[in-house]
Amino acid sequence: xxxxxxxxxxxxxxxxxxxxxxxxxxxxxxxxxxxxxxxxxxxxxxxxxxxxxxxxxxxxxxxxxxxxxxxxxxxxxxxxxxxxxxxxxxxxxxxxxxxxxxxxxxxxxxxxxxxxxxxxxxxxxxxxxxxxxxxxxxxxxxxxxxxxxxxxxxxxxxxxxxxxxxxxxxxxxxxxxxxxxxxxxxxxx
Numbered sequence: 001x002x003x004x005x006x007x008x009x010x011x012x013x014x015x016x017x018x019x020x021x022x023x024x025x026x027x028x029x030x031x032x033x034x035x036x037x038x039x040x041x042x043x044x045x046x047x048x049x050x051x052x053x054x055x056x057x058x059x060x061x062x063x064x065x066x067x068x069x070x071x072x073x074x075x076x077x078x079x080x081x082x083x084x085x086x087x088x089x090x091x092x093x094x095x096x097x098x099x100x101x102x103x104x105x106x107x108x109x110x111x112x113x114x115x116x117x118x119x120x121x122x123x124x125x126x127x128x129x130x131x132x133x134x135x136x137x138x139x140x141x142x143x144x145x146x147x148x149x150x151x152x153x154x155x156x157x158x159x160x161x162x163x164x165x166x167x168x169x170x171x172x173x174x175x176x177x178x179x180x181x182x183x184x185x186x187x188x189x
Contacts (some may be wrong), residue, residue, distance in 0.1 A: 001069075001104055001182060007039055008184040014070055015048055015077035015100050016186070023092050028078035031070050044069040045105040047142055047181075048076040050090075050098050052188075057098060058084040063108065063131065063140065073102055097188050103142050103181040105129070111178045116170040120152045123178070130156070132163055133175040139163030143181050 003011070014031050021029025033041060046069065047061025058080035062072060077100070081090035090098075108131065113119040123130065126146045132139050139162040141155065149155040157167045 001039070001042070001044060003039060003104075003182065003184075007037060010036075011040065011070065011073050011102055012100055012184060012186040014073050015102060016095075016098075018074040018077040019081045019090065019095055019098070022078045022082055023090065023095065026082075028074045030074045033068065033070075036068075036070050040070040041068045043067060044072060046072050046076055047103045047105070048073060048080045049101040049103070049142070049144070050077075050080050051101070052094060052097050052099070057094070058087050058090070059142075060084055061103070061105075063105065065105075065107075069104065099185060099187050101144065101183060101185040103129075103144065103183045106180045106182075108177040108179050111176045113176050116156065119176060120156060123152045123155070125150060125152060125155070127180060128178040129181060130159060131175075131177040131179070132156075132159055132165075133177070134165075134171055134173055137163045137165065144183060 018029040043065040045062045045065045047059060049059040050057040060079035060083065061076045111119070111122065113122065127143055129143045130141050139159050141159050146155065149158055160169055161167055
């Protein structure tokens with residue numbers, strides 16, 4: 001999906017409006033479907049990431065395209081602000097201090113690898129997001145995480161720790177999928 005500048009601005013406004021609506025009503029503020037361009041009504045997976053003064057303040061999204069993009073952005077923005085278990089619910093004072101980032105995910109691509117070393121050699125830093133799954137455990141990093149973890153070995157090690165595996169763990173039963181994102185951001189107003 002390739003969005004133009006107006007569509008990107010509209011999505012960012014939808015995210016910020018959903019947060020403001022959430023502060024007043026305790027639920028996401030969804031846009032009216034009839035007022036949106038067709039591209040924002042197509043199903044898409046997305047994540048909304050909130051930063052406050054350069055630090056993560058919430059990040060929630062979906063890995064599969066199950067609802068229209070504009071609705072997914074509004075719901076993910078609300079969830080990132082009020083339901084991310086790592087953070088307390090957003091306060092009114094914080095709303096204007098937040099930088100917003102929306103990542104629209106490409107479809108997941110199975111990445112058959114024979115070993116962790118094979119995975120490390122095939123990953124494209126700064127481009128690929130990564131999902132690791134085994135049994136009930138899974139962990140995902142968006143491509144934007146490469147800015148904090150630029151080395152593939154560290155990127156994968158930290159992702160395994162996030163998923164509850166030991167840093168040195170590897171199994172031939174691990175399912176590996178990658179994806180790319182179209183990302184847009186709005187700095188605090």
